[in-house]
Amino acid sequence: MPLFLDLDNTILPSKGAYDYAIKHCALDWEKRGLGENFLVLYDLARKQVKSQLKHHSSNRLRLLCFKLVWEMLRAESGQNSQTLPNSIGNPQDLMTRPGFQTKDIKEIFWLEERYFFHFLHYYSVEKIKDEYHKILFPKLVSLSHEFPIFLTTNETLRTQLLKVQGFLPDQFRFTLITSEEVGFEKPSKEFFQYVIVKTNADPKDCILLGDNWEDDILGASSHGISCIHIPSMWGEGESVNELIVPEEMTGGSRRSDKPPPKNIWRASNIISGLDYAKLWLFQCQK
Structure with missing residues (x-):
């Protein structure tokens, strides 16, 4: 039975944990000098991943979203990863424009690590x-x-x-x-x-x-x-x-x-x- x-x-309570983690990732992003547009970039990346991988379990991989976020950041800011204009332009253009570098990979893993750090902290309190x-x-x-x-x-x-x-x-x-x-x-x-x-x-x-x-x-x-x-x-x-x-x-x-x-x-x-x-x-x- x-x-x-x-x-x-x-x-x-997953929704609370997700919201908490993403909001605190945005604060980490800003403290790292990467601008104030993390939440906008993440929302664009999440929608793109969900649409592209609809009904597929991989659409829930945060690592895919963070990779796309960093690619958009690089595309918009050129080779200078420390600046990001207030306007992010056409999201589709950002997703296809080259600019990603090998050294950016460690930043993607940093972002994923921060996400799960905040995520699990929420649960430890809850x-x-x-x-x-x-x-x-x-x-x-x-x-x-x-x-x-x-x-x-x-x-x-x-x-x-x-x-x-x-x-x-x-x-x-x-x-x-x-x-x-x-x-x-x-x-x-x-x-x-x-x-x-x-x-x-x-x-x-x-x-x-x-x-x-x-x-x-x-x-x-x-x-x-x-x-x-x-x-x-x-x-x-x-x-x-x-x-x-x-x-x-x-x-x-x-x-x-x-x-x-x-x-x-x-x-x-x-x-x-x-x-x-x-x-x-x-x-x-x-």
Whole structure:
């Protein structure tokens, strides 16, 4: 009776960590005398990588973004990497104009190192808060000794290993499945087919908790996996309500001969969701 848990913004606060890390990278960039346009350059680079590698797990590699950021910096400032005009011109021109040098490689690695330094610092502070340390973590550890837990996530393996190591408790048992090792991202059929084979379980005996409606809930439910949607990790209340999913909530892509998704609930927060999942799993064992 496996329990599938999405990782980012379901059992750990990824958005806050990403925002914190990027903002502090911008401060590092400015202190290094590289200008005040890091956030603009990074946003352009991120959009380019996401567009070019759409649906591919590599689109989440920060190193690709940082390489592109430095290439744009070099292209705009010529051979002088210490200056950057206020106007960055045409982004596409910056991405194709030569100017990158061998010595710039160490700067890309410096930027990646600073990103993960800030990223993990955020988690080191966050994890000692009472809602995690006293409430969520003991519940996760207890569940992991009662049921097989699979962390199913759209990310690179290295990034997710760093997150888990830096945030979740040492006694937590799990199997980690990332889109990088599968080769496909949620909500693709390939991802969930891989997960089902990995668990060696009947999908009707599995339940998934996730924050993303399309990637987690629609993706898993289309394979017969029961789901609990958690739109807010620490939302108020303790309610868990079953959802009747209208066709417009499936993206309008459902075939007329295919029944609507069922066995989907929405929980107020991660704690109520985990409690409900535990009861559901115990009932399946009977």
